[in-house]
Amino acid sequence: MFLHIVKKELLEHLMSLRFAVACVLCFVVILASLFVRSQEHAMAMQDYHQAVAAEEAERERMYAPWQLVWRGVNVHRRPTPLRIFVEGHRVGTSGVRVDAMHRPTFVSAELQNPHAVVFPAMDLVSFGGIIMSLLAIVFGYDAICGEKERGTLRLMLSYAVPRDRVLLGKWVGGYLALIIPFLLSVLSGGALLQLQPEIEFTPSEWTRLTVVAGLTLVYIAAVYSAAIWVSGLTRRGSTSIMVLLMLWMVVVLAVPNLAPHLAQAWRPTRDSHEMESARQLAVRQAREEFEQKRRNLSSQPGPWTDLQGRDRSLALRAGRLELQRDASLSAMQELSRLEENFRAELDEQIAISRWIARLSPFASYVMATAELADAGLLTQRHFRDRVRAYQEGVTEYAFDQWIEPLRVELETGERPPRGEDDEPVPSFTYQAPAGREYMRAVIVDAGLLMALTIAFFLMGYVTFLRYDVR
């Protein structure tokens, strides 16, 4: 009997106009979005390869360590193909300039395309979160009250059919009809993407993409369950759809977008100029300390103490460079400490805004998928930390390359030629965070989504058990 009900629900949906509309929307929008975004990704990969090649050539042309100290190198993060599916954060996804004397400069890709700020790109998450949730409402709003209006619910329940079977059959049949066009279009789009050679997923990316797809299905199930519940609370389809659409507007569109502002009002952070003033003060103090030490260097004991003439001048020069290196590293560490303080303040605000936003399942869905797709806070911070660590490594390397020939010249009397014995400039290799870090970042949101799905289904169940079918 249960399978009969599922079959009946499925056929009813498959032969309805709403299923046709869902198919059209899913296939057209998802395929268009995946195509357009994959082209964007291909362009980003091309830019990435060109930038890496240009950077390699630039390093080859470097003839003196001071160039590395003052001009530095550009580091690039390989664009992840997961961004085809999830847009997430736009900042900090392009190249970073790293040298020994300035803080890393993160270039924002959004400055290239201001329209993308006003009209963020349609990705799978916006489609799943907004459009599929609307479709879930359209599929579920008259699941119970619609059948009551038509008179078929009374007829069905006049047989010895338990109400729980009826509800479960409706849920399964309707949900299958809802996700069939979505899954087919995503799988078709995914298959087409595989044909493009620039798009390669690592095993970790495949796993995370699967989890994103899973979360999308759970989110759609949550909204569909809510639609069935409201359908069981009302007598007429028009009332049910009105209530659902109003709730949808508030829960999906209003609450998540209000949350960061409410958190900002509740727990404001210091302004950017305070942070910048603190940074500039730290850099200035480090510089003044360095200048003072540099001026007094010759009167301090050191390797130059017993030397005269050219040897003394070489030793002093090496000494000054060591001071400069230590001052740069010390300034970098002080800046990191300052940034940690500001970050701690911001983290409190972010935590509050996350919890307010979690009143909406849409916000949980968006936050979780952004983290999984390397477009969230976890990856942003991970990347920045790696860049800072790399900056310290490059600083040590650059100054060592500058100081070492002076030492050799001091010992041997001859400056060693720049050649193949020189160590290559350390290259920046970015490793994504470990799998457990991703899980830690998304566990709360994923758990909330599943809990909501179960809660809405149970509420729908209790409501339907007491539903007056007359």
Add this chain to the structure above:
Amino acid sequence: MFLTLLRKEILGHILSLRFGVTFALFLVLVFASMYVAVNKHRNDVDSYADRVRANEEALEQVLAEDRSWDRYRRLFYDEGKNDAVRGSPYAWLGEGLQGALPATVNTKGYGRTENFEAALVRSPLLELLRTLDFVYVVNVMLSLLAILFMFDAVCGEKEDGTLRLMLSNAVPRHDVLLGKWIGGYLVLQLPFLVAVGGGLLYAYTQGVFQPDRESLLRVGLLMGVAALYIAAFFNLSLFVSATTQRASTSLLVCLFLWVVFVLVVPNLAPVTAKILEPTPTPQSIQAEKEAVDNEIELKKDRVTQISGDLQYGEAVEEEMEELDREGAQRKRKWDQYYLQRRAKQTDLAATLGRLTPSACWVYAATSITNTGLESYEAFEKARRQLAEAFDQKREEIGRLMRRSRGSEWPDVTAQNLPSFHMRYPTLQGSLQHALNDILILVIVNVLFFMLAFVFFLRYDVR
């Protein structure tokens, strides 16, 4: 008879549950968005004043440095000059591209400018989620409410059986349609005007909205365009209602069209334009400029080698300056090339987006509130001008100091150093930018209404 029809429509809407819920939602959404935006704007204005003060103090400290060379180094190399960027006074109505503007611009010598990185003080959730401002509320939510108001205007009455009854009397169909349109639109505008009035009153009490001539005209124009935009979806749902037999079908089609017009097309347009008209990345332009720098450095080295002992003479100095000017001019050409390519891409994105009333509304609203593309371009222009003027100042002071071996320092004060001056478009300029979008909205309204009219004349009421 027409007035009777009008009265019937108005009463029918007012006494429905739909009106009550819509009224409540209008009030909550519009007022909530204005409340959040007004408070944010007030904080931004206070923060701007703090930043201006902090920047003045920082500059005074640099200029108070004892030694001239240290002063020169700090001003043009190490710390530079900070200028606070003032947001649009109408950003509380629509954020637009204001989020992309930095709070402060830092300028150093050699044309280097930097935006203060906001990543450590600005919540990343603001990037992930949309800002709930008036423009967004009208764009997404009020358009949907307009659809919910009218999707069953014709087919719903047919299902109830009252349409047949009404038309069995000697009532012209165009009177019926016009009565429905005017009655429904008046009732829809009522909560909108109440909510907006409340929001403006709140903005006025917070000192954010000053009722001078320009502000009143801008706000009035924005509300007018918002009413036009809502009317477009109102007419669309009336048209769809006049082509379908069942309310559920009408709702489904209306929702489908709303999704396409509001969510799909405007959001796919920028990415499509990016593919059709690609721009070089800022890094590739930077690489080209660095290649120019390398070439100029090599030329300077050659000049130094050729001049030998005369490398510090006046003629050599002039030649070096000439090489610097050549380098600056070539780099400017790269910047212009990048801006031209980007302008082509953004124009194409805007053209593609204008296929829908949603994009027209957003472009018109952001032009009126000075938070759109024109303002962003004004910011970039001001920043470039500041970088050039600041570098010229650096050359002038550097030349003087080299000639006097650091003993002379010109009379440099905070007032005579180049500053950041960003000019937001005037009201006339904003209106010019918004005119095309307003015209498109008018045309869309007329088109949808005419379609509704034509289909209703042929509608089978049995």
